[in-house]
Amino acid sequence: MTLSQTTIAFHTLTFHDDLPELRDVEKRLTNFLKTTREKAQRAEIAAGRTTDDDRVYAYDLIDDADKQRIKGRAIWFLERQQAASGMQHLSAENRVRLTALRGGLPVARVATEHEADEIAAALHAEMPWMSQATEAVWHGLRASAREGLPGLRFNPLVLVGSPGIGKSHWARRLAHHLAVPTTMIDATGEPATFALVGSQRGWSSATPGKLMQTVLRNRHGGPLVIVDEVEKAGDVHSSRGTRHSLTDALLPLLERMTAATWECPFFQIKCDMSWVNWVMTANSRQGLPEPLQSRCQVLDLPDLTMGQLRQFAEMEGARRCLPDPAMEALMDVFDFGAIANTGLSLRTVSRMLDRAETLAYQPMLN
Structure with missing residues (x-):
């Protein structure tokens, strides 16, 4: 689905063509x-x-x-x-990098509440077990259309649930249906604070964060940011003893008013990040900072049932156009209880589909 767009100012920069010598x-x-x-x-x-x-x-x-x-x-x-x-x-090189912002940036908008209903229905049809998250977004999209906002907004979400139930996959499918670019931050990998917002110029490793890079690369002012396993993000301490935490970086971006005048640490310019939407995932509430929870809608998601896993396998197999014999064999695994009580997740089902696809299309040996 391709939504309509509105151009927002996004910045307070003035671009001068060919300044005289x-x-x-x-x-x-x-x-x-x-x-x-x-x-x-x-x-x-x-x-x-x-x-x-x-x-x-x-x-x-x-x-x-x-x-x-x-x-x-x-x-x-x-x-x-x-x-x-x-x-x-800024250097001449970095001024050139910012020319992507010339004339403002588009953000996706939901024109009518009916359009919001269609998006939510499509997302729910794909992953009905994520109904709590879909409903939360649905209400935000309907409110955006009802209020005539230039872009679309919903409350920042923290999806809490067992690994493998499809939290990150749901977020990526949401971005697809909203027709917005997305970027993912792994809170357990690289220093998440700098990965998200970047670091100040002057550092040997100074670079814009993934948020700004996504905006510039896609020339879009309202991407969806997915922060994976946010409860496991640790603090980073500089050689001078300064503490940098992912929560500290997130808080001003999660508040709409402060996000509207957020300053990029690398470029040191003010940007309107208030149309960025956020989905964070966590395996448990333990480790989630209270200030973060107070600014987000935290949803506790149930584990998947065997029937839901079967439904996912059936839909994903159809999407991959697996031949009927391969699909029938895969469904038999579920229907005859061959994998009951084995702690299956969407990840393992996806691997099963990968294997079935490989076997179905492998060349015949003479």
Whole structure:
């Protein structure tokens, strides 16, 4: 489904095409001053207050003191132009990287409540066991349409449940149905704080975070960010003893008002991240910081039943166009209880489908 879009300002930068060189500004100011003084001189002669014998030639109308003042004015003008852009502190390379923001950025919007209903219905049909999460998003989408918002919003979600029930998969399918780009942060891997928001320029490893990279790469102001296993995110301590936590990085982005003026640590520019939506996953509530929980809708999701796993295998097999014999053999595994009470998850069912697909399409040996 392709949703309509609205363009938001996203930033306060001013892009100046082909800013003039200092010498060009000086030349324009010099010519203007010469022309002004020549006009004044002609007017004096015409009025009889001076004569042609007193005329000052054009090359003498500008003295060294004038040239110094002109240069100072030219420098001041260019400094003001650079300051107005909001990018005077950036290198030429990074200014080029920010040209993706020129003219603002699109965000997806839900035009009608009926459109919100269609999105929720499609998502529920794929993963009915995630109905709590789908319903939470559904209410947010309907409210976005009802209020006529330029983009779509729903409360930040924390999906709590056993591994393998499809939390991350559901989030990726949500992004698909919303027609928005997505990025994933693994809270247990790389330092999640810097992975999300980046680090300040001046550090040897300084780089924009995945959030800003996603915005620039896709030229979209409202991606979906998935933070996996958020309860396991640890703190990062610098050599100076400064603590950096994922929660500290997330909190200003989860609040709509502060997200609207969020400052990128790397580019050091203010951006409107208030149209970014968030889905975080956790295996348990233990380890979830209270400030994070207070800003999110935390949903406790049940484990999958054997019937739900079978339904997933049937739908995914159809999507992969597995031949009927392969699907019948796979369904028999569920129907005859060959895998009951073995702690199956969507991951293991997906591996079963991968194996069935490989066997179904492998070449016949003579």
